[in-house]
Amino acid sequence: MALDRRTVLAAIAAETADRAGPMPVWLVEVAANAKTKAERDFVATELISLRQAQLIDCHRQNGASGVSLTEAGRAELRELNQSKRQPSAFHGEPISAPSYLHFDTSSLHSDTGSPQSPPMPDALGERQVKAAPPPDSGPLPDLERLDPDLQPRLYALMMQLGQVLVEDLALATEARDLRRAKRLDDLARRVLRHTRRPS
Incomplete structure (x- = not known):
């Protein structure tokens, strides 16, 4: 860090x-x-x-x-906390999943509606999909949101844990461990929801 x-x-x-x-x-x-x-x-x-x-x-x-x-x-x-909260790679804009986590599900069903097996891609990055919405969508109550002014130590701890989480997500992405990358991505989104100030 x-x-x-x-x-x-x-x-x-x-x-x-x-x-x-x-x-x-x-x-x-x-x-x-x-x-x-x-x-x-x-x-x-x-x-x-x-x-x-x-x-x-x-x-x-x-x-x-x-x-x-x-x-x-x-x-x-x-x-400094206010300026750090401006939209950036981690804060503000939602974290987008790497392209190889997305694939097109429309090819899984034929015109009759019966499932077909999708063609196997040559490389993992060839699949394309729309990203699923975050598991917890919608506004959070104020009691569930960390306020750095009122809880600076807990907020600092959450930021350090978030940093470790992002580093692990990058390692899982490089290793192409899709299940772990997806789990870490979902967790990062939930941490971000609880530490970001409402707009």
Whole structure:
């Protein structure tokens, strides 16, 4: 997962929401899921940048120190979350299934209505079909939709799970494991419904 300013701000917001006070600076790397040295270095430089921009406060009390978001930091996070929700490859437009998951079912029945066996394609990608509607269609009640402003930690967790889901979907697609790709695609659509804001 690529780290950016929004990820660091969301990590601080999520951790401080669970605490009565600021979070330790060393915990920001963990909360932002920075695994490599480059990612940890990015978090360190981003913390300096956030402090200079007065988006975070540094606190020292009783020998302990920590950071928390300022009001400007919370506003910046809301703005970044809004801009991230604009239509993109994952958010906004529905995920379209790869072309080899689609095939034309009209050739399965003859004029008399009795089933025929379809011609076997030379390659899996030759079949064409209309995509089935998502399993859960229709508007969701507000109680079933995650709000990143009210539940930042849960929302961040769902975004990380969504990232893993999309990566697994890509691997299943490359391996041409159609059953797994379809299952992951359906799950991705359901996760997207619960994390996307209503239009």
